[in-house]
Amino acid sequence: TDKLIKLNTGAEIHAVGLGTWRSTEQEAYNAVLSALKAGYRHIDCAAIYGNEAPVGKAVRDSGVPRNEIFFTTKLWCTQQRTPEKALRESLERLGFDYVDLYLMHWPVALKTSNIPKGSSVLCMPKNPDNPDARDVDLNDWDFRKTWELMQKLPETGLTKAIGVSNFSIKNLEALFASPSFKIVPACNQVELHPLLPQNELIEFCEKKGIVIEAYSPLGSIGSPVLKDKTIIDLAHKYNVEPAQICISWGFSRGYVVLPKSIHEKRIISNTKIVKLEKEDLDKIAQLPKIVGERRYVQPNFVPFPTFE
Numbered sequence: 001t002d003k004l005i006k007l008n009t010g011a012e013i014h015a016v017g018l019g020t021w022r023s024t025e026q027e028a029y030n031a032v033l034s035a036l037k038a039g040y041r042h043i044d045c046a047a048i049y050g051n052e053a054p055v056g057k058a059v060r061d062s063g064v065p066r067n068e069i070f071f072t073t074k075l076w077c078t079q080q081r082t083p084e085k086a087l088r089e090s091l092e093r094l095g096f097d098y099v100d101l102y103l104m105h106w107p108v109a110l111k112t113s114n115i116p117k118g119s120s121v122l123c124m125p126k127n128p129d130n131p132d133a134r135d136v137d138l139n140d141w142d143f144r145k146t147w148e149l150m151q152k153l154p155e156t157g158l159t160k161a162i163g164v165s166n167f168s169i170k171n172l173e174a175l176f177a178s179p180s181f182k183i184v185p186a187c188n189q190v191e192l193h194p195l196l197p198q199n200e201l202i203e204f205c206e207k208k209g210i211v212i213e214a215y216s217p218l219g220s221i222g223s224p225v226l227k228d229k230t231i232i233d234l235a236h237k238y239n240v241e242p243a244q245i246c247i248s249w250g251f252s253r254g255y256v257v258l259p260k261s262i263h264e265k266r267i268i269s270n271t272k273i274v275k276l277e278k279e280d281l282d283k284i285a286q287l288p289k290i291v292g293e294r295r296y297v298q299p300n301f302v303p304f305p306t307f308e
């Protein structure tokens with residue numbers, strides 16, 4: 001099932017895309033090839049995933065023309081001072097002339113200098129919901145300056161659109177209030193699944209013309225979402241997998257859904273959308289009240305990079 005959603009740039013984005021987080025190089029290569037063969041035309045990647053090279057190679061090897069694919073990558077937190085350089089490096093790894101969407105991965109700038117090389121520790125920004133949140137190392141920088149620089153990217157042709165990821169309403173409001181603010185982000189990619197429905201953020205972004213993209217739409221690794229009785233019962237009712245219930249739920253709510261899988265069978269079934277009846281959508285909407293909200297990425301933690 002395919003559907004296109006219009007971005008505020010006028011371009012269109014496919015409602016279902018393949019996520020590539022936590023895929024090793026070989027897994028990512030195979031997954032992207034399988035996905036493109038199965039009809040996906042939207043791939044979501046990021047510099048920090050460490051797999052841009054095999055993902056880009058899979059796109060090039062697939063035989064699908066580059067301009068038929070919507071491709072996203074992301075600026076890692078350590079390169080917020082130099083987004084154009086970071087984007088050029090991503091394009092180099094991908095083997096592409098351009099991407100369709102370049103996202104600021106987190107509203108947090110980080111510095112690597114005092115982190116031991118090769119370590120992968122968690123770094124806690126003070127408070128990502130605070131517009132003045134700053135990493136302990138970067139007292140003279142915040143995401144508003146990063147956006148100021150990112151706004152220059154569309155005219156370079158290196159990316160067709162720019163957007164953000166992991167931005168709360170407070171972060172977006174701070175961005176809009178910034179004196180250098182000119183371009184409304186095309187997208188805001190956030191964790192979003194039946195146990196974290198993000199209703200307020202969706203409503204806010206809709207009003208501002210920002211398309212929401214759901215990452216971890218299945219609730220990520222070890223997800224309680226896929227084991228939830230309501231979701232499993234619905235899967236039986238519609239004769240699909242629990243994952244398809246989650247993806248169809250997101251699809252019906254009108255935003256972009258980015259399920260990740262490295263298994264061909266799942267990659268294929270994850271694109272098969274079913275039309276859920278209103279009473280079933282309502283049942284899913286009740287889940288956070290019954291089961292409790294669940295976040296995979298804790299808001300105070302940002303995974304720390306090992307490159308640069």
Ligand code: A2P
Pocket residue numbers: 019215216217218219220221222226241243244258259260261262263266267269270
């Ligand atoms: P795998 O890559 O081994 O298939 P999310 O997209 O929410 O981050 O979660 C993806 C997680 O769910 C991954 O661990 C992925 O594992 C697994 N997954 C992806 N598709 C399905 C599916 N159709 N059924 C069950 N698990 C799935």
